[in-house]
Amino acid sequence: MEQNDKEAAEESARMTLNAGGDTGYGSVAGPGLSSSVGGSESAPLLIPEEEEPGSLQQWRPLSKEELEVAAGGPGWRKVRCYLVLLFWLAWLAMLATAIAVIVVSPKPVVTPLKWWQKALFYQLQPGQAEGSEGINALCEQLPYFRSLGIGALILEGLFDKKASPLNLNASGEGFGTIPQIKHLLAESNKAGLKVVLDVCELDLSGPPDGAAETSSLSTTHAVQFWLEQGAAGFSICDTDAAYSEKTLLEWRGVFKAFSSEDEERIVVVKQTKDVLPPLDSSQSNVTLVDVVMRSILPPSERPLSVQEVAENIEKHLQTRQEDIWPSWTVGGKTSSDLKKLLLVLMMTMPGSPTVQYDEDLDQRQNVSLKDGSSHRDTNEPLASSTEKEKTKHSAVTLFTTLSHSRSREEALLFGSFTFLPFHSSNSSSSSSSNSTTSSPPSPPILAFLRSWGCVHFLILLNVGSEPHALDPAWAPSLPKAGVFVTNTGLDRLGATNLDVLELKPHEAIVIKLFEAGSYS
Template sequence: MSKDTELDMKDVALNDVDPEKQPMTDGAAANDIVASPTGTEKNGCVKVKIPEENDAKFTGLSKEELLKVAGTPGWVRTRWALLVLFWLGWLGMLAGAIVIIVQAPRCEPLPALNWWNLGPLYQVGDVAAFTEAGNLKGVEEKMDALNKLKVKGLVLGPIHVANADKVSTLEFGEIAAEVGTLDQFKSLIHTAHKKGISVVLDLTPNYHGKEAWFANVSVTNVAEKLKSALVFWLDQGVDGVQLSGVDRVSSLVPSLWKDIRAIVQMGEKRRLLIGVVDRRDAMDVSNLLNSSEVDLLLSGVLQSSCSPKAGGGESYVDCEQAIQELYSAQTQTQLAWNLGGRVHGHLASLVGSGLVKLTQVLLFALPGTPVFNYGDEIGLEDQDTTFPRMHWDSKDANETTQDESLFKDLSELRGKERSLIHGDFSVIHSSNSTLAFLRHWDQSSRYLAVFNWAPEAVTLKLTGANLPTQATVQLSTDSMPPKGSTVQLAALELGPQQAVLLSYPYSS
């Protein structure tokens, strides 16, 4: 059947339908004539154009046609122009990248650091006074509290058997019964390491007596005993050793001292050797640090120069001078800063309760490792020349919260900011009662520590040394200025015995 026939049948079909039922008739008669875009048609009849099978459809150019077109001169020139533009653009971006790399400031290589350079050390010299339990188990139970303080190392003891001034009773490898057992010690080591805290054991021989190494004639025998004891304790997992009186043993028996150092400091695992001396002259301490070759040396330098002098009329110029002398003579990774300790007592008793927070900021901000005695974080004081107990759950707990919070914040900053971990040290301002110094490293944020030891408020004008006009308060020992606020360095106000730690970004 032809297409014309099919169309005629469709027309008939529509005409045969009742006019009222035909589409689009609106009741009109079937033979009414209506206009249509294609001409006049009977109402109800629709002409549909059916495309022929041979109607042309565009299917694109064939391969041969494309090759023919592509070879024309116009397209050849276009392709070459696009190719040249591509390579010119690529070479331009490469040149720009090279210029940026060459002009950009180069990062300084990071210094070699050990675990004790990354945060504070915390000394527990009197185990019985540290916790309610009064033994090594009690110290282990407080490991969470130490972890919250962000301490990197616990300096424990001495805990070995040694009656005062009786060398015959010395047993380096035996733990005093009142302190605990070897199993408790192993458990403490395990728990501390899980918390990321290293443990340093104080093995000062005659720690209850007057002379750390007993009488002169005993030094050789004691040093020989210590050598074998060191191997035993290092096998138990300790991460370092602390010894008082290192000036004496290193000078009297230098060959034995060399062996002691080698046992502690050599090996794949880097262990810490801390020396403790009662010397207070900065250059004397620096020379001893060189000759003894200990990793850190605790001394009385800050106690003699950065704490109140007897009789009033205190001047803190010596504090800045002592710090400068040690810093200029030593690599800062070998410097340690402390006030007090197992022998000299707590920070609050040495500087007074009003200067505890200021001194905490000082120790944390100086270039080197800060070392604290237990309870320094809450302003614990000595009582009747005996070590007081920690009041973990006392009624005064709320009063110590602010001190401890400052300690935690300082410790956290000290452990994460490169300028505070290993940055350079520059004194910006110094007077009898005020001090300001800068810690800066490469392109890291700068930290400016400012101190006022005086009992009255001061206004400092800190300018020059590439200082900006303003800085942000990171920490303050007082409520004003508040943390996060901006202060003007040309008119910086500090309250009585106040310290602030400010920061500002690096700018090329």
């Protein structure tokens, strides 16, 4: 009996547990849920409400009226017009401000230069080169001279100094005939080279008993004759009788008939005194002299010392004359160690450089070295000949680099000039202080700046025989960074910093400066 009651109670409990299936628990699915296995996991948590038929919204484009309402009505059109007008007014205001800044800001003015102000002069005698044949050999070298960057030749020794009165139709002894000179002028013009005839120290006054008027007519006729043959002008000395207002005014009258904008004829005066004698022209609008050739070093029978060279260079750098266009030449004698330094100085100073004849620039001399034993002294060692060839090649490379840099850089052509009194430290001061023998102090570094606009070229010259390093506080207003353009040793390339730069003995360096982060 008890056993039956116990089984009945268990059965009743089991039925009660299964009766909870209507609530959605257990294995019995609730209302709206699937009764399949896993149905409770895949069933949606939110049951969408049933939509009535026909209540689905149909999308269509808005009409013009609806767009105007959505955009804020007709007032929005006025706001948009005002914004567009404000934009253009602001743009025009910025454009006008930029133009005003450009107009008001200082800018470099390009100076129109004459041909002689841009030209590089090369002074020589037609028969000066060893082994040459005078004028005929010079004609062969004209294209070579032009490739070096030379723009004009000053030819000396063409006319006989003994002719009195002056007969410019008579050539000098041993330097060719009149047809050869005429051929040289024609070939020079074809090669793009101007030719200036040197008549310095020639007697232009005529014999003492001759009529002055006849002598003047003879000289004027001779000047006219050579201008007709293509001569670009004449070179005289400041001690000549032709250096006078009367003579130069007569020459100007003849020049005017043969001159044009690109073919203007010139008068070059070689200054032999410390001060050029003044010319008081009665016609204020007439320039009697175009170029004054000045020497950096004074004439001397002996080679000048290093200290004398430095003093003369500094004197010319500090006291420059702006009255007449200068043409610089070396002039006096100096040691061969300073030859390249003086070339760099001439090429970078304001004015037109005049380079004296240099056998290192003679094409025929260079060819004779390359021809070997047929043109070489049998007693000369081969190593010595090779060293000479390297020296000549180095001289030509330095000359070409300087001439081409000068022709394409406005700062070197007509840029402003600023002498820089640099302070330098002698790198060998400690060693020299220990020396028992006293020696003269090494000259300080000489330097100047050529500027045009934002472009600056710094030229450093160490005339002395000791290395020099620049003082870090040498010029705080100038950029410290730059790139090497060239130097006398042709062994400096790429970028540099002036704070760590050290100049070698007898070295000249040309550096193009730029601001940090700029490569103008």
